[in-house]
Structure formats: C-alpha cells, structure tokens
Amino acid sequence: QSVLTQPPSASGTPGQRVTISCSASSSDIGRNTVTWYQQFPRTAPKLLIYSNKERPSGVPDRFSGSKSDTSASLTISGLQSEDEAVYYCSAWDDGLNGPVFGGGTQLTVL
Amino acid sequence: QVQLRESGPGLVKPSETLSLTCNVSGYSISTGSYWGWNRLSPGKGLEWIGGFYHGGTALYNPSLKARVTMSADTSKNHFSLKLKSVTAADTAVYFCARWIVFGSGSNWFDSWGPGTLVTVSS
Secondary structure, three states: OOOEEOOOEEEEOOOOOEEEEEEEOOOHHHHOOEEEEEEOOOOOOEEEEEOOOEOOOOOOOOEEEEEEOOEEEEEEOOOOHHHOEEEEEEEEEOOOOEEEEOOOEEEEEO | OOEEEEEOOOEEOOOOOEEEEEEEEOOOOOOOOEEEEEEEEOOOEEEEEEEEEOOOOOEEOOOOOOOEEEEEEOOOOEEEEEEOOOOHHHOEEEEEEEEEEOOOOOEEEEEEOOOEEEEEOO
C-alpha cells in the first residue's frame, strides 16, 4: 500500500502564499491523479482540487494544485484567515484498488 | 444538488456489528455514480472503507474486506454499511460520500455527508 506523506503542520500570515506538499512512497502518484480536501473542525472534508489541478465550482482560484512524478503540492495564494483548516491529499493506490489519504496538514493562519 | 446524511447507532459494543445508513437526496443512487464510505479517527486519520457502483462490484479496503458489507436500497435511495466484529480500533467518525471514479486512476469524493461518530465500547 502506498503511503502519502504530508507535513503535519504549516502556517502563514494573511496575504502570504503557502504550499503544502504530498509525497508518495510508490509510483502511484506518478500514474494517478491527486485530489485535495479541506476540512474544518467538526465538519466533513470538502473537495478542493481534483485531477491534480482542477477546482470544483465555488472554490476560489487562490487554491491551486500541481503534481510532479511522485509528489504533489497544494498552493494557497493570498492566504486568508478562513483558510485555517486541515488539508488532505489523496490518490488512487493500485495495490489497494482504492484511494489512499495523506495524514493531513493543519494549516494555521497567524 | 446531492445531499447525503449518515444515520445509525452512536455506540456499538465490542464484537458486535456496526450498521450505518446513508440517505441520499437530490440524486438517484442508481444513476451512474459510485458511492462510498470513509472514516476518520485520531489513530489512523482518514481511511477509505469501500464503495460500490449500483449494479456493479463493490470495492473494499483489503484491511477491512473480511468484515465489511455494503448494500443499497434504490426504492429508499439509501445505501448501507455493515462492519462486523468491531473493536475499539473501529471507533471513528464515519462519512458516506458520492464517489467519482474513472478507470484511469482518477477518483474523488465530491459530496460528503456530515459524518457520524461511532464509538465502540462496552
């Protein structure tokens, strides 16, 4: 089973650009697309980015995703206080025959 | 707009069966989409439990496959999860979701229920 590794925490001040990384232990990310979810306390995860860089309707364009080989990144430009949340990456795991999630990154807006 | 909501007991005794239902509105579960279950726990983080395409084969996380059953009732537009022989390690917030799956390895959960906490304890 592939493991997706994220930093447990990240922080930034309002207006800054913050990047959260997601690194795969196998080549699954290279072959498959990456999804990012945003979760606020006591709520369900919300789809933020799919197919590496696509944003669902309603997601601000200051959220962007990218992928390269076995790693992916979520970048938040013009950080806002309401962006404080936990962010998870996910990708299809061929061995699992299903999705695997990263451990999540707690983003703090200072 | 599709909406999902989980329901079921919040407390299950060890060795018993956890049973949850996901009620779906705004979209028919028999219309071209996968449906899935995930859970979130402090120890394991977010974990995919499994999912199915109505009329198709269910996919289960191999680590849970021996204990999991999923089913659907299209007349009620809901689907269900059963997890047998539970232990404290199954204590988690359980989410149902609409699951978009493409054969090319692309997948995402685009609509989630609010989640329901299930505690395994005697």
